[in-house]
Amino acid sequence: QSALTQPPSASGSPGQSVTISCTGTSSDVGGYNYVSWYQQHPGKAPKLMIYEVSKRPSGVPDRFSGSKSGNTASLTVSGLQAEDEADYYCSSYAGSNNLGVFGTGTKVTVL
Amino acid sequence: EVQLLESGGGLVQPGGSLRLSCAASGFTFSSFAMSWVRQAPGKGLEWVSAMSGSGSSTHYADSVKGRFTISRDNSKNTLYLQMNSLRADDTAVYYCAKGGITSPGMDVWGQGTTVTVSS
Numbered sequence: 028q029s030a031l032t033q034p035p036s037a038s039g040s041p042g043q044s045v046t047i048s049c050t051g052t053s054s055d056v057g058g059y060n061y062v063s064w065y066q067q068h069p070g071k072a073p074k075l076m077i078y079e080v081s082k083r084p085s086g087v088p089d090r091f092s093g094s095k096s097g098n099t100a101s102l103t104v105s106g107l108q109a110e111d112e113a114d115y116y117c118s119s120y121a122g123s124n125n126l127g128v129f130g131t132g133t134k135v136t137v138l
Numbered sequence: 139e140v141q142l143l144e145s146g147g148g149l150v151q152p153g154g155s156l157r158l159s160c161a162a163s164g165f166t167f168s169s170f171a172m173s174w175v176r177q178a179p180g181k182g183l184e185w186v187s188a189m190s191g192s193g194s195s196t197h198y199a200d201s202v203k204g205r206f207t208i209s210r211d212n213s214k215n216t217l218y219l220q221m222n223s224l225r226a227d228d229t230a231v232y233y234c235a236k237g238g239i240t241s242p243g244m245d246v247w248g249q250g251t252t253v254t255v256s257s
Binding site: 124 | 185198199200242244250
């Protein structure tokens with residue numbers, strides 16, 4: 028399985044929105060509604076932010092939203108805050124005989 | 139409190155072996171698939187292996203297939219990763235996570251344990 032493709036970086040000013048893309052294939056992102064997004068601060072473990080494309084776990088602010096169109100999933104962070112500065116990774120189910128696959132990661136900078 | 143605590147990392151020579159452990163608490167361990175995810179220095183996340191709650195189903199990344207073995211002891215609420223024939227490119231922080239390939243995301247992560255393969 029090849030890694031899903033994410034832009035290396037994204038940025039926005041406080042209060043603005045930033046959208047991160049995650050592009051796969053019909054064998055992963057496009058084939059199933061099992062895309063997750065993780066936030067990782069430096070030196071910390073990843074944290075689940077979005078699952079099943081657009082669902083938020085309890086405790087995750089509604090500033091975080093997810094969507095999917097075809098083979099590309101997206102994470103949008105609205106009302107950017109300083110604490111949103113982190114690395115973000117998408118992940119997708121890739122079939123019953125395969126491990127899932129992660130994206131290449133995107134570093135979000137709050138200007 | 140739901141918690142995962144990894145242990146067993148360290149420095150090992152190329153070709154050596156290491157066994158990682160992940161002690162789980164705060165949830166019914168046997169009901170959930172579990173995974174190992176690693177992150178090489180300065181790199182992204184790589185899903186290494188996953189196992190179903192019963193232990194009957196396992197999956198491995200091509201990069202570790204035949205060298206790593208995932209297992210679990212549901213009576214001890216512990217997940218393991220036996221790593222053999224270690225190579226320099228196995229150097230990474232290894233995370234234990236609650237969730238598997240069909241789970242709605244990995245919702246609990248340990249703090250990670252560092253494995254360094256070097257002579």
